[in-house]
Amino acid sequence: MQLVKVGICAFGMSGKVFHAPFLKEHPGFFMSAIVERSKEESKSKYPETVIFRSVEEMLQNADIDLVVVNTPVQTHFEYVKMALEAGKNVIVEKPFTIDVSEAEALVKLAQEKNLFLSVYQNRRFDRDYLQVQKIIEAGKLGNLKEVEIRFDRFRTEPSAKEHKENPKLRGSGSLHDLGSHLIDQDTQLFGFPDKLFANVFSMKGPDFANDYFELLLYYKNHLRVRLKSSVFSKEAHYAYILHGDKGSFLQERTDDQEKELVSGAIPSFNEDWTKPLTEPDGILNYLTENSDTERILTSSEPGNYMNYYQQIYEHIVFGYPLPSPAAEIIQNMKIIEAALESSKEGKVVGLKDC
Known part of the structure; x- marks a missing residue:
């Protein structure tokens, strides 16, 4: 089974509840990295995952294919842009961005880099x-x-x-x-x-x-x-x-x-x-x-929110449709x-x- 290596940008409620549990239980994903700026709360549940102190450090040093940007919305543009420029596919938490101009710029960048960008519309x-x-x-x-x-x-x-x-x-x-x-x-x-x-x-x-x-x-x-x-x-x-x-x-x-x-x-x-x-x-x-x-x-x-990650996996491995592609979410913005x-x-x- 193809293994997709993932890095999570934060380990607050979003990381603890909506992302890490699903990535841990899905056999097609491996959580290579988690960003925790000062704590090490993830270590007890995910001892195999490397903790980094910043998104920049994770992008520079972690062995990852996919980045989950689950930081406050005010940072989404900066971190998604950074991840795309580092050659990583991206899942970004909702709300996608602050405004339409940011959303359009990120969709354009993802297309230029031939990378996918999906918004986590879990509901x-x-x-x-x-x-x-x-x-x-x-x-x-x-x-x-x-x-x-x-x-x-x-x-x-x-x-x-x-x-x-x-x-x-x-x-x-x-x-x-x-x-x-x-x-x-x-x-x-x-x-x-x-x-x-x-x-x-x-x-x-x-x-x-x-x-x-x-x-x-x-x-x-x-x-x-x-x-x-x-x-x-x-x-x-x-x-x-x-x-x-x-x-x-x-x-x-x-x-x-x-x-x-x-x-x-x-x-x-x-x-x-x-x-x-x-x-x-x-x-x-x-x-x-x-x-x-x-x-x-x-x-x-x-x-079942697991179906979102299953669709992400099927997109990566089989080329099936991407769930909630960012280009589609622009209309919501x-x-x-x-x-x-x-x-x-x-x-x-x-x-x-x-």
Whole structure:
């Protein structure tokens, strides 16, 4: 089996939870290097991996084919550029970059170097999103008219993460963070919208980066998609609400992969490494071919973030399609920029010429 040697740029939550466990368990990858600037927390779990004190040192000295850039978004452009110039393929955490110009420059550089650049859009592999995708493809809702996708939390106190909370840092805030997931799911399901209207601000006050956003996306065929997130939501909403001319579907946010990984779960290729649902997590209400009303409770199938790394491996070894290529994610960055403009100016922003 071809072995792909990987270097991880940081060993914070992203490295510990979303990358190292999957690279460790996938037989096609070997974690050659991890950057830890002062600590050696990775040594106990990954003793075979060499610790470097900087990204620069790792790129200069480590035996690696692939680099995972999982540092704060404000450093993504610098480190991705550095890795590409060192001749390495790159996976970069979401959000891809701070703005569109950075994203376009990195995609151009990767193409010039004949290297791949993939954005880690792991929530394409969430059980709840996959269920929504399945329901839409089944066609029971008919022509969709109204869709809402939410990602709410109850976190009324600011985190200690400066790169996410400081409003003076470009790329901070919930729109870049959670918004990059919701926008990606929207564009995967419905494509690029024609225009949008947005409200983006901080409920905690002006001393903090945005923690609330609401985007209304306008599509042809009279479809409207609303993306929303708040940190003042003690009671959970349905994460996905879909209304069509033949029915409706409501889906809870039930994917627990992150929670399980934080608790120490070991991922695998099997879809049963997370705990099974104890009760249905969706409601499908639609008109049958006989115009009878059918209302059923639905249960989503497990998702698996390992599938992202499996697709990366298959791209490297077999030339299969690259998951979430950076060139594709540029459109998501354009929506983020347009949302910030719309919120600032209080107007609808067209996207046709973006």
